[in-house]
Amino acid sequence: MRDMSFWERMFFILGCIVIAYAIGAATVHFRVFPYPQIREAVAALKYETERLHWGHFRYDRKAPVEQHDPQVMMPGLTLVSGFTDSDDRIVRIVDATGREVYRWRINWSELWPDPPHLDPEDIDEGQEHVQGVALLPDGDLVFNYTERGMFRLSPCGGIVWRLPKETHHSLYVDDDGDFWVPGQIAHLERSSDFPAHKPFFLEFTILEVSPDGKILREISVPELLEKNGLKALLYLSTIDNSNMTVRGDTLHLNDVEVFPETLPEGIFRHGDVMISLRNINTVLVFDPETLKIRFVSTGRVLRQHDPDFLDGDTISIFDNNNLLDDWFDNSSGERLSQGLQSRIAVLDARQDRVTRVFEGRGESRFFSDIIGTHQYLDNGNMLITESRAGRAFEVTPDGRLVWEYFNIIAPGTLGVIDDAQRLPRRFDAAFFEARRAECAGE
Secondary structure (H helix, E strand, O other), rough: OOOOOOOHHHHHHHHHHHHHHHHHHHHHHHOOOOHHHHHHHHHHHHHHHOOOOEEEOOOOOOOOOOEOOOOOOOOEEEEEEOOOOOEEHHHEEEOOOOEEEEEEEHHHHHOOOOOOOOOHOOOOOOOOOOOEEEEOOOOOEEEOOOOEEEEEEEEOOEEEEEEEOOOOOOOOEOOOOEEEEEEEEEEOOOOOOOOOOOEEEEEEEEEEOOOOEEEEEEEEEEHHHOOOOOHOOOOOOOOOOOOOOEEEOOOEEEEEEEEEOOOOHHHHHHHEEEEEEHHOOOOEEEOOOOOOOOEEEEEOOOOEEEEEEEEEEEEEEEEOOOOOOOOOOOOOOOOOOOOOOEEEEEEOOOEEHHHHOOOOHHHHHHOOOOOEEEEEEEOOOOOEEHHHHEEEEEOOOOOOOOEEEOEEEEEOOOEEEEEEEEOOOOOHHHHHHHHHHHHHOO
16 A cells, blocks of 8 residues: 555645534534533633632632621621631621621531431532521521531530431521421432433422421422422423433522511412522422412522512512523632622512512622522611622612621632521620520530
8 A cells, every 4th residue: 555645644634624623613513522521621620720619709808897887787796607718617696897796616527427318428528518597596506507417506516406318508497486498319210200300310308397306297399390280390401302301400499488477468378388499490389288389480580599578479589690601700809700790589479570679789789609698677778698709798778788798718718608697686795695604614
């Protein structure tokens, strides 16, 4: 066989280049192999070389608090839960100046050294965190440690009880003192109860837990949707014409709340349960006794968190409004560097439409791609947690900024804030001084 001439070699090389280019263009255009793998590899490289740990945010702050108008601020101490500069997580009580009044430092290996319900290989102390926190009248702290368990700690940090369920995200205390939390069951094998679900997939559940840590009921979210003729919501993540299977975190249940007796009834009745399904942009309300859905809204908000009942017909929602096409920029030091803005959306259930929006202006603008909470205060102000930016802030009804808190964990670095809550007045400095004295005597 004769050797190729110079020009034959050149044409051969040029042909290979053209074919390789065509294949590359086709994989990008049609998003087929190996495009997804290359994109993931590039993203992983960027993550390691450019991005901080997901729970950190680069921002130069010297003091944790900025008091813009102390006279207008809602009085009271503030509970803040979030990240530290280590694997520990922290729940602290601070006053209006940022002075720490009390704290619980939470370390997973001390909370549950050998959990029987978890695979040790799935435990990464740097990734999980406290989500959903309630301070009880006696000073006990109840919280979820994301997807690992639910805990009740004494004011001194002692474990009162712990629940071996994969609870996560929110925690709500109802009128009877029971706790309502999201849970999940990981399915590692196919099941006839979940057609077109391919392992690994999550079945989300709603748990009601007694004050002494006993499960009173558990409601399957897929069963709730099926019972109400909403099976199609289980399969919104399908994108292939010929393969309708779904897998993984298809719904992402991130909030459970109960309609309280203190609010007037409308479409919603006392005892109704509201849930938020982030990955399908859906909020719904149902009767927990009959499992009949009273209201469902899909597509009015985008990747939402923390829906709250305002009255019998109205819901307020932390609308993350996340349209990122790449990772959240937590390294530049600019909170709104990617041009996106979250908002608080008020949803009228009778009309199923957003009737009011708070987006902030100037320094009260905010964006969090995930997490985020809001709290309406008794004086009409609102406390908003811009979680991924490590910031909580209070605004007046007309959007004027009156107070800011920054979770400083190291020079030039903030830590994610999972939640910030202005506490009732009974939780004053004297209350926590008394708890501290009790702990010193133990």
